Amino acid sequence: MKIFYGVQGTGNGHITRARVMAAELYAAGFDVTFQFTGRPADKYFDMQVFNGYQTREGLTFNTSKGQVSYLKTALQASPIRFVKDINALDLSGYDYVISDFEPVTAWAARRQNKQVIGIGHQYAFGHAIPRKGSDPLAEQVMKLFAPANVGVGLHWHHFGQPILPPIIETPAFPEQVQANKIVVYLPFEDQQAVLRLLCPFENFEFHVYAPDVIESKYPHISFKPLSRDGFQRDLYDCAGIISNAGFELASESLQMGKKILAKPLHAQMEQISNAAALEQLGYGHTMFDMDAQVIEDWLHNPHAVRVTYPNVAKVIVNWLKSGMPEMDNAFVENVWDSVEVLQVRHGEVVKPA
Known part of the structure; x- marks a missing residue:
């Protein structure tokens, strides 16, 4: 057929x-x-x-x-x-x-x-x-x-x-997780603003995937070009992900037991609703602006949810x-x-x- x-x-x-x-x-x-x-x-x-x-x-x-x-x-x-x-x-x-x-x-x-x-x-x-x-x-x-x-x-x-x-996809649950490794995917944000937001958190290692890679002078922040295989490797053993409130990435993160901090796009009903669902279900945290205090609190929160689909x-x-x-x-x-x-x-x- x-x-x-x-x-x-x-x-x-x-x-x-x-x-x-x-x-x-x-x-x-x-x-x-x-x-x-x-x-x-x-x-x-x-x-x-x-x-x-x-x-x-x-x-x-x-x-x-x-x-x-x-x-x-x-x-x-x-x-x-x-x-x-x-x-x-x-x-x-x-x-x-x-x-x-x-x-x-x-x-x-x-x-x-x-x-x-x-x-x-x-x-x-x-x-x-x-x-x-x-x-x-x-x-x-x-x-x-x-x-x-x-x-x-x-x-x-x-x-x-x-x-x-x-x-x-249904990958195996990771045997080991790097507690300070965070994957960042905020493609609709200003990447210089993302860099400034993350630079104070020197005890964490940020792997930032972006459509346009910018230079980082900070050893704990690396910007990487979009790559399915590279992204999956970093997602596999990271502790959590900071991303916009897209559905598919949050789904993969839940399947792998990663903690989630979602920043929905303003004026985008689907993403705002996704953020509300994550909060309602207790599956993740949200921020509606690029908020350093919210990020700091989330980074030090060890709790996540794993949902096997x-x-x-x-x-x-x-x-x-x-x-x-x-x-x-x-x-x-x-x-x-x-x-x-x-x-x-x-x-x-x-x-x-």
């Missing part, structure tokens, strides 16, 4: 999720064409798993100094190019069309009367989940950006709703192979029954939460 799979490429979280889905789809014998939009074609990296892929301009959100600007997003959009991309995409030869919040695929399928399966965190917002920072514009953007006929929403907890756990990608692939039966309560509960929440202290599991 043939699948056309569109992936929002603005941030790396959607691509990370797509890598896991790609492996399971190929293993199941599906013929998959991947499309990525939202960043220049030469800015994608570590894409070998997709066995060749196509890119289009698509739509993306303008961010500056940790805040989304809807005005600049609208001014910088290329509506004529977007419409041309939609009209040029022929989906007639595909059995399934999947969108991970990717608008060209979603709107092309709607134009051609093809059913769209939306797989991703954003589709969880169609249900009653923790929600903050919402306004009518944000709600409309979430609803219309990449609409789907069938939405498979993902979240860290079910909140009593028909949504599934995150799609992530099942292979959700395989669950979804089997669901597709079965013809997409209704994800009723029994189906969803069966998936969540294998989730386990554990307390972690100083990098070691201590007891069930």
